Amino acid sequence: MAPFERHLFVCTNQRPAGHPRGCCDPDGGGTLHKAFKKALAEHGLSRRMRANKSGCLDQCEHGPNVVVYPDGVWYGGVTEADVNEIVERHLIGGEPVERLRLAHGCINTATCPHRPRS
Amino acid sequence: MAPFERHLFVCTNQRPAGHPRGCCDPDGGGTLHKAFKKALAEHGLSRRMRANKSGCLDQCEHGPNVVVYPDGVWYGGVTEADVNEIVERHLIGGEPVERLRLAHGCINTATCPHRPRS
Numbered sequence: 001m002a003p004f005e006r007h008l009f010v011c012t013n014q015r016p017a018g019h020p021r022g023c024c025d026p027d028g029g030g031t032l033h034k035a036f037k038k039a040l041a042e043h044g045l046s047r048r049m050r051a052n053k054s055g056c057l058d059q060c061e062h063g064p065n066v067v068v069y070p071d072g073v074w075y076g077g078v079t080e081a082d083v084n085e086i087v088e089r090h091l092i093g094g095e096p097v098e099r100l101r102l103a104h105g106c107i108n109t110a111t112c113p114h115r116p117r118s
Numbered sequence: 119m120a121p122f123e124r125h126l127f128v129c130t131n132q133r134p135a136g137h138p139r140g141c142c143d144p145d146g147g148g149t150l151h152k153a154f155k156k157a158l159a160e161h162g163l164s165r166r167m168r169a170n171k172s173g174c175l176d177q178c179e180h181g182p183n184v185v186v187y188p189d190g191v192w193y194g195g196v197t198e199a200d201v202n203e204i205v206e207r208h209l210i211g212g213e214p215v216e217r218l219r220l221a222h223g224c225i226n227t228a229t230c231p232h233r234p235r236s
Contacts, residue, residue: 003185003190003192003222003225003226004226007185007187009127009170009172012173033173047226047228050175050176050226052127052172052173052174052175053172053173053174054127054170054171054172054173055130055151055170055171055172056170056171057168057170058168067121067125069125069187069188069190070187070188070189070190071188072121072187072188074121104121107121108121108122108165108168110165
């Protein structure tokens, strides 16, 4: 087998309640990661693609965050209700789900307008 | 800022001692991840690149494992002594460190000869 055709990293970082940046997995259950794993299995993709837990992806204001490589497509505000659309439209169909994508002006940007000022 | 120019995922998964597949961070200290973070900072790369913790990358027999995206370059058996070479030669110089790369016949391969038979 080759390396994964698509490799998703689902942020499962936790911070204390009330943290100004929030966090992607406030209840610590890894629910979104599990939903992606299940969807990949149901679509018969588990050998070709992988949904990984990741530590903090540092885009917390936009969470829950998911990044898909090698595409380099970042999603924010992802919920379990979005999982099948991402799998079917993007991972299988090759077309990112535009409504969920993070703007380039937000990713990895200290001056992102959504980021709390320290 | 654009998305990270290079995004490293350093496996910090733990398994019980004696597990047949081993694990990438047996002492749970995340030492390798910390070493990459420190090296990126020392090279002034922290805004352009990120070293992330990841959950199990499923190449346990070859660990400690690191995958670099968007390149899709997989490394195995990485130690703290290798960190500066990966940062300087690959992340800055663009040339993967061949001696540490996982073979394509091992990545994501149930029949990898290094994998314990279940």
